[in-house]
Amino acid sequence: MTTATHLSSLGRAEATLFVRAKGNIVNVLFIPVMLLVVLVVTMTRFDLDSLGLALGPVMLSTTAGVVLVFALYVPLTTAYVVRRDELLLKRLRTGELSDPVILTGTALPAVAVAVVQFLLVSAIVVALTDAGLPTAPHYPLIALVLGCAMLAALACATSAFARNAENVQAALLPAVLVLPATSGAFFPLEAMPQEVQDVFQWTPLAPVIDLVRAGWSGDVGAGEALVRVGTLAAWTAIAAGAGHRWFRWEPRT
Amino acid sequence: MESGANDTVIHAEGVWRSYGPGAHAYDAVRGVSLTVARGEVFGLLGTNGAGKTSTIELLEGLAPPTRGSIRMFGRHDPFRDRARVRPRTGVMLQEGGFANDLTVEETLRMWAGCTSTPRPVAEAAGVVGLTGRLRTAVKGLSGGERRRLDLALAVLGSPELLFLDEPTTGMDPEGRRETWSIIRGLRDMGTTVLMTTHYLEEAEQLADRLAIMHRGTIAEEGTPAGIVARFPSSLGFALPPGVDASLLPALDEAVAQVDPGAARAGAGGPGGRTGDRVRLTTDRLQRTAAHVLDWAREEDIELIGFNARSASLEEVFLQIADNGAADGGRTHSERRAG
Incomplete structure (x- = not known):
């Protein structure tokens, strides 16, 4: 009960700040929309049929990947760095809130935005393609829940490597480049050599892409789905461990 | 509660x-x-x-x-x-x-x-x-x-x-x-x-x-x-030129610190010169001050810039800070540790 009150108070304040920070409008609205437009153009150039893929599920999985990285991970890392530099995190730690509540409360608006974006863009994609409603909705659900947790934890870890708000972009760059490219979010992994696919299926974001796609295509067996969920859970644990190890509550002096 | x-x-x-x-x-x-x-x-x-x-x-x-x-x-x-x-x-x-x-x-x-x-x-x-x-x-x-x-x-x-x-x-x-x-x-x-x-x-x-x-x-x-x-009070004054600090009466309760022959131009007496500057620290300020003033009256000596101060928190603070400065500093590698 108190945890819920704490989270909602912190989440509400953070949402107010989220709306007031100009950069977020760009990250949250402009970038994903532009990326999606570009992706529609490039995806249609791949011969998806010959890869045995349908445009709808591929677009949906791409949406999940892009939204998690650009609408959740990027603004949340920035938020952690800014709150740390404002000494707000340190101040909050002097109060009754536990550390996980402080981190979660700060993440709430970004998570909410990412989920809402995914749902909205999905609705558009479903309407424009013949994807239809998901036949196995539990796969995208698990992918989204664990994906949010993993990228929020990664945001904690990443924030430690940004000395201040000006340096956030550089700290974000590796994950922003690597995660979508190795997961099939930017282009289907099926278009790559088998050896590359064998390696890339173990990268952090790849299970999210596969599971979301499986929600619509239904072409994943229970055993393989379990491996995907296990991979995603393992990366989430690793990200959480990294966040716990490196997160800084106050600026470096 | x-x-x-x-x-x-x-x-x-x-x-x-x-x-x-x-x-x-x-x-x-x-x-x-x-x-x-x-x-x-x-x-x-x-x-x-x-x-x-x-x-x-x-x-x-x-x-x-x-x-x-x-x-x-x-x-x-x-x-x-x-x-x-x-x-x-x-x-x-x-x-x-x-x-x-x-x-x-x-x-x-x-x-x-x-x-x-x-x-x-x-x-x-x-x-x-x-x-x-x-x-x-x-x-x-x-x-x-x-x-x-x-x-x-x-x-x-x-x-x-x-x-x-x-x-x-x-x-x-x-x-x-x-x-x-x-x-x-x-x-x-x-x-x-x-x-x-x-x-x-x-x-x-x-x-x-x-x-x-x-x-x-x-x-x-x-x-x-x-x-x-716990900290002593202090008395300070300068003697006129020609009056040696060794002429001061013996005071058991006070410790004297003499800055000898600080004959600085323009700093005090008629000739623009002062003699020894004296600083006494004492646990019994009133008694020490009375002794010094009695002596000065009997000898007809003007104590230049005479002042008597009880210890204050500020003096205690400065003494503690000074003591530390004397015993050779450690490097402060860390700035927020106020």
């Missing part, structure tokens, strides 16, 4: 705090022990870098001590038993800790939501005189107003124990006096206060007991009057 058996609010024993790894570690706090009783205003004084903030952060439970132990309210460790201690404490950090884009009201409301038994937001703003600024963004507040907002957050949960790290820094004299009266009001209602300050007047005005820190240790501790009483 607990029974009278538990009257010790803070008990710290041999507490150390080190920053940095292994051989490069810097010890900001080096074996501090202190006890704060319920209802007391305890002042932590010290020069910059003395370890005040490093110490208060340990007591607040922001970090565990490298060595030593801290007990709050008789039994809780402030770091490990955070969930039990925090609802009973209020904290004002040395510096800010606000989201700049939130208004005063939004900031107070957020803290109220994070506090077990918050006062109403309007009341909290009223106590610190920010009622007219509720809709102002934090980034639009003056330094003094930010300190007041910080104080409002610290007392929002009506804490039993209040930590104030330099509560009036950046305030104008009026704001400072208002803050003092708020702190007195809280003490009168039974709140225990542990505060750091580098304003000696503030410490003298508010603190029931003081500890003066220097280089990570407590150099002096006691009531303001008690600390001052």
